Amino acid sequence: MALAPIAAALALLLAPAAAGAALRVVTTLPDFAELARELGGDRVQAEAMVRGSQDPHFVDAKPSFVLALNRADLLVSNGLGLEDGWLPALLRQARNPEVLPGGRGHLDASRAIQARDVPSAVDRSMGDVHAGGNPHYYTSPEALFQVARLLEEKLLELDPEDRAGYAARWRTFEATYRERSAAWRARLAPLQGMPVAVYHRSWDYLLDWAGLTSAGALEPKPGIPPSAAHVTRLLAETRGRGVRQVWQEVYHPTSLSKVFAEKAGARLLVLPSMVGALPGTDHLWTKFDRLVELVAGEPNGP
Amino acid sequence: MSRTLLELERVILGYRTPLLGPISLRVEQGDFWGIAGPNGAGKTTLVKTLLGVLPPHRGERRVAEPRPRFAYVPQRHHVQPDFPLRVLDVVLLGRTDRLGLGRGPGPADRRVAAEQLERLGMQASIGRPFATLSSGQQQRVLLARALTAEPDVLVLDEPTEGLDLQGEADILAFLRSLHREGRLTTLMVGHRLGEVVNVADHLCLVNHLTGLFECGPLAEMLTEERLSAVYGQPVEIDRCAERVNVHLREPGP
Amino acid sequence: MSEGVPFWENWPIWWEAMLVALLAGAGLAYLGVWVVLKRVVYVPLALSQVAAVGVVVAFLIEEAAGLTGDSGWHCLCEPSWIALLFAVASAFYFARTEAGGERATGVAYLVCSALVLTLGAFVRRDLHDISGVLFGQAVLAQLSQVVTTAAALLLVLGSHLLCHRRLLFAAHDPAAAGAAGLRVYRLEVLLYAGFALMLSVATRALGALPAFGLCVLPALAALRVARGMGQALALSTAFGLVSAGLGYYLSFAFELPAGASMVLVAGLLLAGASAFKK
Ligand SMILES: [Zn+2]
Numbered sequence: 001m002a003l004a005p006i007a008a009a010l011a012l013l014l015a016p017a018a019a020g021a022a023l024r025v026v027t028t029l030p031d032f033a034e035l036a037r038e039l040g041g042d043r044v045q046a047e048a049m050v051r052g053s054q055d056p057h058f059v060d061a062k063p064s065f066v067l068a069l070n071r072a073d074l075l076v077s078n079g080l081g082l083e084d085g086w087l088p089a090l091l092r093q094a095r096n097p098e099v100l101p102g103g104r105g106h107l108d109a110s111r112a113i114q115a116r117d118v119p120s121a122v123d124r125s126m127g128d129v130h131a132g133g134n135p136h137y138y139t140s141p142e143a144l145f146q147v148a149r150l151l152e153e154k155l156l157e158l159d160p161e162d163r164a165g166y167a168a169r170w171r172t173f174e175a176t177y178r179e180r181s182a183a184w185r186a187r188l189a190p191l192q193g194m195p196v197a198v199y200h201r202s203w204d205y206l207l208d209w210a211g212l213t214s215a216g217a218l219e220p221k222p223g224i225p226p227s228a229a230h231v232t233r234l235l236a237e238t239r240g241r242g243v244r245q246v247w248q249e250v251y252h253p254t255s256l257s258k259v260f261a262e263k264a265g266a267r268l269l270v271l272p273s274m275v276g277a278l279p280g281t282d283h284l285w286t287k288f289d290r291l292v293e294l295v296a297g298e299p300n301g302p
Numbered sequence: 303m304s305r306t307l308l309e310l311e312r313v314i315l316g317y318r319t320p321l322l323g324p325i326s327l328r329v330e331q332g333d334f335w336g337i338a339g340p341n342g343a344g345k346t347t348l349v350k351t352l353l354g355v356l357p358p359h360r361g362e363r364r365v366a367e368p369r370p371r372f373a374y375v376p377q378r379h380h381v382q383p384d385f386p387l388r389v390l391d392v393v394l395l396g397r398t399d400r401l402g403l404g405r406g407p408g409p410a411d412r413r414v415a416a417e418q419l420e421r422l423g424m425q426a427s428i429g430r431p432f433a434t435l436s437s438g439q440q441q442r443v444l445l446a447r448a449l450t451a452e453p454d455v456l457v458l459d460e461p462t463e464g465l466d467l468q469g470e471a472d473i474l475a476f477l478r479s480l481h482r483e484g485r486l487t488t489l490m491v492g493h494r495l496g497e498v499v500n501v502a503d504h505l506c507l508v509n510h511l512t513g514l515f516e517c518g519p520l521a522e523m524l525t526e527e528r529l530s531a532v533y534g535q536p537v538e539i540d541r542c543a544e545r546v547n548v549h550l551r552e553p554g555p
Numbered sequence: 556m557s558e559g560v561p562f563w564e565n566w567p568i569w570w571e572a573m574l575v576a577l578l579a580g581a582g583l584a585y586l587g588v589w590v591v592l593k594r595v596v597y598v599p600l601a602l603s604q605v606a607a608v609g610v611v612v613a614f615l616i617e618e619a620a621g622l623t624g625d626s627g628w629h630c631l632c633e634p635s636w637i638a639l640l641f642a643v644a645s646a647f648y649f650a651r652t653e654a655g656g657e658r659a660t661g662v663a664y665l666v667c668s669a670l671v672l673t674l675g676a677f678v679r680r681d682l683h684d685i686s687g688v689l690f691g692q693a694v695l696a697q698l699s700q701v702v703t704t705a706a707a708l709l710l711v712l713g714s715h716l717l718c719h720r721r722l723l724f725a726a727h728d729p730a731a732a733g734a735a736g737l738r739v740y741r742l743e744v745l746l747y748a749g750f751a752l753m754l755s756v757a758t759r760a761l762g763a764l765p766a767f768g769l770c771v772l773p774a775l776a777a778l779r780v781a782r783g784m785g786q787a788l789a790l791s792t793a794f795g796l797v798s799a800g801l802g803y804y805l806s807f808a809f810e811l812p813a814g815a816s817m818v819l820v821a822g823l824l825l826a827g828a829s830a831f832k833k
Contacts, residue, residue, distance in 0.1 A: 053681045220810065228694050228807045229560045232568045236560075251683050259695040263568065279679070355733035374734030381728045384592050386778060386787045395724045399735045404717045431782065444731075451735060 023159050026068050026099070027076040028083050029056060030275040031138045032109060034284040035148050036076065038173050040155055043162050052276025052287075055251040057129050057223065059086045069094035072105065074158060076151065079110030081132030105158070110135065112150040113143045116204055129223030130201065139273050140205035141181050141288055148173065180285055184292045185210070191296065195241045197234065197264065199226075199248035199257050202273050210295075215243045218260060226256055238264050245295065249273045269294050304330040307370045307455060307487060308352060313361030315347050315510070320359045322347070322510035327517050329455070332485040336502030336520075338495040340533060344510040345491045346377075349459055352489060370454035370487075371399075375444045377459050378437060387432045389443050393419060396450035411450075418446040422476065438469035445473070449480075456480070458490045462497060474501055499524060499546045507532040562807050569807070571696040575704050576799035576817065579757035580769050582708040584795020585715075586750050587774030588787050593726055594657075598649060599767050601660045602642050602751050603689065603758065604667035609641030610634045610688045611671055614678045634688045635759060642751040650743030693761040693803065693813035700760045707756040711749040722746055723784060761814055765802075768818030769795055776821070776828035794824050 025046040027033040036046035049065050050056045056078065069075065069090055077083055091100055098105035118133035137143035156166055188210045195215035196207060201222050207214050215238050220230040246261040246268045248254065254270065261268040271291050272281040281287040307329050314323035322344045329335060329352075337345050350356035353372055354363060373396065393415040394407045401407060407415075419425050422442040427435065432443060441461055448456055458477070462470040478501050480486045492498030499505065499520065506517035509532050516528060529537035529548065540547040562569075590596055613634035648663065671685070691700075715722065724732040725742040733739045758766040773794035774787075781787035802817030809816075 053683075225812050226692070226694050227810045228569060228572065228803065228813050229810050231694050232565045232807070233560045235568050236565065251681070253683070253687050253690065253692065255687065255691045256694050259697050262697065263695065350730065353730075353734040355730055355739075369736075372734045372736070374731040376728060376730045380730060382592060382594075382726065384594070384778070385723075385727050386781050386783055387727065388783055391783060392727075395720070395727065395732075396735070398720045398724045398732070399737060401720060404719075406720065447731070457734065 023073045023155065024068075024071055025074045025076065026065075026072040028078050028087065029138055031144060031284060031287070032076040032078070032147065032151070034275050035144065035151055036074075036155070038284065039148060039152050039166065039169055040159075041165060041169050043159055043165065044155065050274070052272065052274040052278075052281065053250050055249070056082055056274070057085060059083075061086050061090050065090050066093045069099055070096050072096065072099050074105045074107060074154065075099035076107045076109055078135055078138065079108040079132075080115055080135035080137075081130070082135035084132075107151065107154045109147045109150065110137065112146040113137045113205075117201075128221045130221075134201055134204055134222075136202040136273065137205045139203055140209040141177070141184065142209050143205050144284070145177050145181075148177075176285065180288065184288055187292050187296045188212075194245070195238070195243045197238055197243050197246045197260070197266065199246070199252050202249055203247050203271075206291075215241055218246075218256060231256070231260060235260065235263055238266075245269055247271055247295075250277045271295070304332055305366060307331055307366045309364040310352065310358070311362045311364065313351065313358040313363060315344060315351055316359040317347075317356060318359075322508065322513065322515055323359070324361060325515050325517075327506065329487065329489065331454075331487055332481075333487055333504050334481045334502045335489045335504045335506060335517075336498030337489065337491045337506040337508060338498045339506075339508035340511070342511075343508045345508050346459055348506070348508055349374075349457055349489065349491055353457055371451060372455045372457060373448035373451040373453035375441075375448045375456070375458040375461055377463060378440050378444065380459075381440075381444070383433055385432070388428070389419070389424065389430050389432055389435070390415060390428045392432045392443055393447045393450050396447040399451070414452065415446070415450045418449040419443075421449070422446050437464045438466070438472075441465065441469070441473065445476075453486075455487045455489065458488070460491050460493045463493045470497065477501055495529070495548045496546070499548060509533075560807070562804065569695070569803070571698055571701050572694060572813075573800065573803050574701050575696040575760045576693055576765075576803050576813075577796055578701070578704040578708050579753070579761055579766070580773075580795035580799025580817070581792050582704075582711055582753045582795075583757055583766060583770040584773035584777075584791045584798070585788055586711065586753055587770040587772075587795070588777060588784075588791045589722070589726065589746060590750065590770060591774040591778060595649070595660065596771050597657065597660045597664075598747075598750070599754055599770060601649075601663040601667065602645065602754055603763060604664050604671065605645045605751075606638040606642045606689055606755055606758075607671045607685055608667050608674070609638035610685045611674045611678060612641070613637035614680055614684070615674060618679060638689060639752070639755045642755045643748050646744045646747035646751055649747045650740055688759075690758060690762050691760045693765055693806075693817065696760060704756050704760055707752050711753050714745055714749055718742065718745060761817075765799075765814035765817045768814075768821055769798060772818065772821035772825050773798055776825040779825070779828040779832045794821065798824060 022042065023040060023044045025036045025044050027036065027046060027048045029050050030048040030052050033046040033048035036044050047068060050059055077087060097103055100106060115133035117130060119131065152166065152170055156163065192211045193213060195213045197215045199218045201217050204214060216234045218226040218231060218234065220227055243264050243266045246257050246264065246266050248257050248270055250270055250272065254268065257268050271294055272278040272287050275284060275287045276282055278290060281290045309328045311326050312324040315321045315325065337348060339345050347356065351358050351363065353374055394411060397407050397411040416425065416428065419428055422445060424439065424442050424446060427439065432440065435443065445461065461473050465473065474497060477488060477490065481488050490498065490502065503520050504518065505520050505523040507523065507528065508515055512534060514532055516523065524539060524546065526537055526539055538549055590598065613632050616632045649659065721737055722742055725737055725739045729739045754766055754770065774791045776794050777787045777791035781790050798817050798821035802820040803813055805811060805820065806813040806816040
């Protein structure tokens with residue numbers, strides 16, 4: 001609701017004027033745009049179509065996206081079916097063969113990671129929005145680092161002139177990542193093995209990375225609203241397991257999670273799944289800083 | 303000695319915009335006022351202002367103390383049609399303002415309602431759904447509802463509209479007898495001038511399109527000049543036996 | 556998932572939700588009879604937009620004053636309370652409209668929707684934050700919601716018990732009721748305010764679809780078969796209870812979305828009532 005989206009749209013419109021020799025990178029998720037800025041510096045101009053507070057499964061396509069895609073040198077998509085509901089139509093209208101899947105200017109970031117929960121072709125079921133496997137790997141720092149590697153290669157391929165600059169930026173990025181991720185792990189270490197219930201299975205990659213365990217999701221299947229029976233079963237199960245936290249994204253309703261957490265004797269945490277989802281998470285590092293802070297509790301707090 | 307029940311003094315009719323006026327008139331106990339004028343002339347607005355349902359745009363409406371009890375018989379199509387009410391339910395609504403908060407009608411109220419239905423020949427339909435009645439029957443039920451209130455002033459808006467000749471004659475005869483026998487003060491908007499002049503003793507002629515409003519005792523009002531002015535066309539009055547007929551004069555050759 | 560969940564054994568988990576659904580279902584279905592008879596079935600949609608304006612205004616106040624969760628002022632401009640206040644206050648507007656008031660409903664809906672979007676541009680929060688305040692889910696509930704819903708129901712039923720015949724006269728024939736000395740406008744305000752109260756509380760507890768569905772479908776079903784106002788009100792209330800209770804049970808038994816299955820049961824009742832009528 002803030003003016004940010006309007007400003008973003010304007011920026012997309014006005015972008016080419018300042019572009020010069022830079023690569024025009026359009027990403028679906030804001031996290032990828034952040035990566036491109038980190039790795040490309042002033043060699044790239046990166047814009048994301050999805051805001052951090054939006055459900056990336058369902059995005060309202062805007063005309064400005066078509067324009068941005070039309071002018072883009074590189075499109076970075078999340079893949080695994082996350083954008084299936086809205087990206088293909090935009091790409092058809094954008095008339096830019098470079099950024100079509102398989103084109104030189106299209107990067108499916110999921111190639112960098114090992115997808116979880118990929119179903120066999122037979123058990124695709126109605127309404128499951130994770131029919132291509134769990135697409136929410138961007139909640140894990142490790143997975144994003146793997147994406148960064150892939151993106152670095154792609155940027156070099158498209159913009160080979162600044163090889164030295166890319167190398168220098170990569171060294172900085174990698175060093176920062178190593179340092180931060182060690183700090184995050186240290187912060188989460190005391191919680192090792194803690195079972196966490198989630199609303200939507202956005203957090204499985206993060207839970208794995210952090211050494212926490214999943215106690216189940218309120219949604220019976222990804223994208224299917226919680227039913228009474230399912231939630232009751234989950235409550236009955238979690239009560240015995242000492243679930244202390246319930247996690248959810250900012251764009252899902254809190255009304256059910258709140259009651260669920262109360263009945264489970266747990267705390268509801270609304271966490272930033274993407275860059276910009278909460279105030280003060282406008283950067284890759286600050287997103288995870290905030291996330292870890294929320295999960296681990298304030299330094300002197302509970 | 304008759305007492306003044308209701309008085310309009312230099313009242314301008316209209317809800318937000320002035321429609322007609324200024325109007326001054328005085329309704330005495332036992333009067334029978336007929337209100338006539340072309341369609342869309344502001345008759346219903348005048349009636350609602352007289353009732354106090356619609357505040358006057360300007361001017362003053364004065365009501366006697368203690369406040370006389372009004373009962374209103376609206377045009378049938380102004381009643382919400384879907385309500386699952388039986389005839390007795392509708393008639394008993396006439397007692398509403400006599401019942402305390404949270405109270406339902408008692409045996410005495412039901413007795414009054416049944417009496418009025420019987421007077422109007424509707425006692426057989428007492429348990430029938432109101433919505434399934436014919437227009438004439440609905441009109442009688444609404445009249446019974448008004449009488450069940452045991453009002454001091456009965457106000458009717460085109461009670462014969464949509465009725466066949468027999469139904470119209472029955473209703474008019476009933477109203478005339480109410481007035482003669484019970485000296486019930488009555489205000490009636492007429493569908494046609496002809497029906498009004500044969501029951502009323504006072505007449506209001508209303509036409510907001512020409513800005514005309516005149517009222518007074520029937521005898522003074524019922525002249526061809528006045529009527530012609532109201533309707534904007536030459537009007538003839540025939541008196542044969544007890545009846546008065548009013549009709550447009552045939553245009554000359 | 557094939558493993559069944561025993562319903563009765565798990566009552567400590569669902570009893571609040573079931574009770575909220577029953578209370579809201581009864582209240583909405585009771586008021587629904589009035590809503591349907593007055594032909595204002597779209598007023599609920601307009602009311603939800605009015606409430607949304609309330610939420611946005613509350614957000615604006617919070618942000619302008621820099622209020623945090625700890626200050627006492629925060630409680631006063633709690634968005635859900637402001638939303639309720641706005642909805643109830645709009646009774647003064649809806650009561651003014653003539654019977655049928657479709658135009659007024661349309662105007663309220665459009666103006667409020669536009670207000671939400673324009674005022675919303677000055678709020679840092681997102682659209683889902685607004686719906687998060689307004690719309691609940693029928694799956695689980697807290698004790699506080701049971702209390703709120705019961706209080707709303709008591710207020711509505713109490714006021715209607717006192718003024719039933721006056722409300723009926725004013726709704727059936729406002730001009731005659733006014734002539735008889737009834738305060739028609741005040742009665743209309745009472746009706747709409749009770750309705751806004753019940754609807755807001757129910758929407759916050761159950762969600763938009765069941766709240767709207769429970770206020771229209773049971774009443775339509777009851778009016779198909781009832782032979783009097785009292786019967787219609789009693790039947791509709793009973794249908795509302797059955798829709799809510801059975802709907803919740805079925806959602807449990809067959810893993811259906813709770814709100815939708817309540818609406819479905821109400822729809823089946825309507826179909827049944829229509830068939831019975833024939
Ligand atoms: Zn998902």
